[in-house]
Amino acid sequence: MAHINLENDLPGIRGLMAYSPKTEKPLNALAEILLRDDDNTLTRGERELIGAYVSYLNDCFFCQNVHGALAGHYLGCNIDEIDAIKSDFTSAELSPKMKTLLAIAASVQKGGKAVSEDQVAAARAEGATDKEIHDSVLIAAAFCMFNRYVDGLATWAPQDRQFYVNRAPQRATEGYQSSVFK
């Protein structure tokens, strides 16, 4: 049971967003532009993977399953393959650039100062642009917020992981703005 009375039975962040519509707006708008906007050289799948990975590091069950399922949907991976990436992205079949961005995201999860010059130089050496580095840092930072919001208020999460996989295509189509209402 959540720490506060949300007056709805929606899971995870959706329950919080329905409870607090004024904060829902910028939170959903931020998720939408960071993860779904097509004016971005990182694919939606790559951006969702960063979100899923950081949520895994923060041990947030709801977020890592929602965003892991979305990453799987976009990248054509099943749950096991996404889990394998989360537990060891260095040996996964990802581009060298994506691996350097995930390494930056992992440092952001520990703390902003953990991101080193060397990590940024490694990303640049693989062709990462300023905007890609910026977005990787901000996605990782944003999930450090979303994860804390979801778990800090002890929201409930469906335990059947297939639930998240089944919902992913609909979420991919409809986007985040509608997440409270559907």
Add this chain to the structure above:
Amino acid sequence: MAHIQVPEGVPGIRSLVMFRPETGKYLYDLAEVLLRGESPIAQADRELIAAYVSRRNECVFCSNSHAAAARCLYGDNDTTVDDVLKDMNAADISPKLKALLNIAGKVQVLGKEVKQDDIDAARAQDATDKEIHDTVLIAAAFSMFNRYVDGLASLTPTAPDAYKEMGKRMVQGYALPQKPANT
């Protein structure tokens, strides 16, 4: 120097949102609604929660700027801010604010660190659902802002006066800063 090419001489998050106003817009909207919007928690106390979390995350830019904003809002009681940042438990603040700051400190570590006992302690001081919600979300949001500011190594002024001016401006509200014309 920042990890990416942001406008020169512009400090902290302002430089980052000038680099990418498309995302910056919603970050400032979030700060505005959380820190200036309607809430049962006073604006001064909300800025204090922000400064407290930022200090725990060792984000110098965010902790100094939000401490400066909190000092402006506390007015004659502005020493409260430094007392809390030095030792929250010893500070002369209400038991309820202490209980909320305790929750914020747990959120700073990780969401799951907020235990039923922390919530019960806040409720025993008459904290409402909305106060607990707003505290958790402010603490979570600053766990983002701090990582954004330091993760890209944005410019952090060292002069205390710089933050005093920022604090005065922040009290007026969080509007997306415009990129200087000459950069």
